[in-house]
Amino acid sequence: MTNERRVLVHQNKQALAGSVAARFITKMVDVLHEEPEANVVLTGGSVGIAVLEAINESAARDTIDWPRVSFWWGDERWVPRADADRNERQAREALLDHIAVPESNIHPFPASDDDLSLEEAAAQYASELADLAPYGGSLPRFDITFLGVGPDGHVASLFPHGSGIRENVASVIPVRNSPKPPADRLSLTRPVLNSSERVWMVLAGSDKASALGLTLAGASRDEVPAAGIKGRKRTVFFVDNEAAAEVPENLIAPSY
Incomplete structure (x- = not known):
């Protein structure tokens, strides 16, 4: 189904992470049955990292051909590569260091100690995306893109009323003066996120309820950036009970 949106509600954060992990493993096996390779976009944040930890802990982890x-x-975040706040470091510790994925298959953003300016770093990552795109394309085919959603509705580092959410040309942007520290960041843009086959937004907590409700109600992407993100095939919101407090009953999918 094209552009289908579903909301899957879980009892708590732990159940949420375990469920998303199991679903990810199953979907990756299916994708790799149909395609020679797969591309996954990761997110940071406590729930995003909890999902990676749950994948690592799953007995079915290595059914994926990593x-x-x-x-x-x-x-x-524009911090040194070894910084504990860096999304890359957290993802490596949670999952990537424990699976048989070649280092050449891991594509982190540049770090602040790489002797590049923020603008040069954005251009370098954009070039890497283009270099690994299929023939005739400008981006890899992203099979699953994980995204968190902030209490203000931001996704990746695309914030409400910021120029980033309105960017339609560049694939990667430098972000300065972020309302959430650190002030300097790098982010994929909305067209890149929306090129993904599947977007999986994973969020937990009562502080996310308003943003989720507004997203599903069709709020402006400038007001609520998450509202402007849709996967080409499917967009799924994996949420816990607290985050689902303002979701209309008719949008909640039955258990699977």
Whole structure:
């Protein structure tokens, strides 16, 4: 089904992470049955990292042919590569260091200690995306893109009323003066996120309820950036009970 949106509600954050992990493993096996390789876009945040930890802890983890999977990031904090706040470092500790994925398949954003300016770093990542695109394309085919959603409705580092959410040409942007620290970041843009086959937004907590409700109600993407993100095939909101407090009953999918 094209552009289908579904909301799957879970009892708590732990159940949410385990369910998303199981679904990811099953979907990756299916994708790799149909395609020679897969590309996954990762997110940071406590729930995003909890999902990666749950994938790592799953007994079915290695049913995925990891050497055929490549990893990217939706955004990154402009901090040194070894910084504990860096999304890349957290993802490596949670999952990537524990699976048989070649280092060449891991595509982190540049770091602040890489001797590049923020603008140069954005251009370098955009070039890497283009270099690994299929013939005739400008981006890899993203099979699953994970996104968190902030209490203000931001996704990746695309914030409400910021120029980033309105960017339609560049694939990667430098972000300065972010309302959420650190002030400097790198982010994929909305057209890149929307090129994904499947967008999986994963969020938990009562502080996310308003943003989720507004997203599903069709709010302006300038007001609520998450409202402007849709996967080409499917967009799924994996949420816990607290985050689902303002979701209309008719939008909640039955258990699977």
